[in-house]
Amino acid sequence: MLACYLAQxxxxxxxxAAVVVSAPLMLEPCADRLEQGLSRIYQRYLLGQLKLxxxxxxxxxxxxxxxxxxxxKNLRRIRDFDDVITAxxxxxxxxxxxxxRCSALPLLPQICTPLLIIHAKDDPFMTPDVIPDPAVLPANIxxxxxxxxxxxxxxxxxxxxPQMWLEQRIPTWLSLYLEYQQ
Incomplete structure (x- = not known):
C-alpha cells in the first residue's frame, strides 16, 4: 500500500522518506504462494483473522x-476472500x-521519495516474482x-x-532523512 501511494x-x-518491509509487491504470486506447502499455515491464520x-x-x-x-464460513483461501469481499x-x-491494479512492483520506477525496501528470500509469503530488478529501480530506492x-x-x-536487526536498520536508514530535514 505504501509503495503504491508513493508511486501514485x-x-x-x-x-x-519511507520503508517497506516484507511487502507483497506482486499480490497474485503471493496469494498463490500462500496456498502451497507450509505457507498454508499462514493462510489459515490470516484468513481466520479476516473472517473473524x-x-x-x-x-x-x-x-x-x-x-x-x-x-x-465457506471461504477457504485468501484469494476467495479477496474475490468476494476485498475486491x-x-x-x-x-x-x-x-x-x-494494486501490485506495487510495476510502479516502483514512478517513486520519487527515498525508499528502503527489505525482503527475505525465506519469507513464506514471497516468491521470486516480488524481487525487483535493480536495473529498473530509480536511484532513490x-x-x-x-x-x-x-x-x-x-x-x-x-x-x-538475539538482536532485532530491523529495529536498528530502519531508524539508522531513516535518520539520514530526518537529520537532513532539520
Whole structure:
C-alpha cells in the first residue's frame, strides 16, 4: 500500500522518506504462494483473522458486506476472500483485478521519495516474482534482500543474544532523512 501511494503521488508525496518491509509487491504470486506447502499455515491464520473481522462486521451491520455469514464460513483461501469481499468492497471486478491494479512492483520506477525496501528470500509469503530488478529501480530506492528473515523476522545475533536487526536498520536508514530535514 505504501509503495503504491508513493508511486501514485510521485513528487507530491507527503513523506520525506519511507520503508517497506516484507511487502507483497506482486499480490497474485503471493496469494498463490500462500496456498502451497507450509505457507498454508499462514493462510489459515490470516484468513481466520479476516473472517473473524468480517463476522463481527456482519453481526454489527447486517448486509454491510457482499455475502452472508454462511457464505463467509465457506471461504477457504485468501484469494476467495479477496474475490468476494476485498475486491467488491473496494470497487474491483474480482481478486485478479485487485491484484493487478494494486501490485506495487510495476510502479516502483514512478517513486520519487527515498525508499528502503527489505525482503527475505525465506519469507513464506514471497516468491521470486516480488524481487525487483535493480536495473529498473530509480536511484532513490534502496533494495535489500536478505537470505533469512522470514516474514518481518530479521533477527540477528545468536540464540543466546538475539538482536532485532530491523529495529536498528530502519531508524539508522531513516535518520539520514530526518537529520537532513532539520
Amino acid at each position: 503521488h510521485g513528487e507530491n508525496s507527503l513523506l520525506d 473481522n468480517a463476522t463481527r462486521k456482519l453481526l454489527s451491520y447486517p448486509g454491510s458486506l457482499p455475502l452472508d455469514l454462511s457464505q463467509l 467488491k468492497v473496494h470497487g474491483f471486478t474480482d481478486a485478479l483485478d485487485y491484484y493487478q 534502496e533494495y535489500q534482500l536478505t537470505e533469512h528473515g522470514g516474514h518481518v523476522g530479521f533477527v540477528g545475533g545468536s540464540i543466546k543474544q
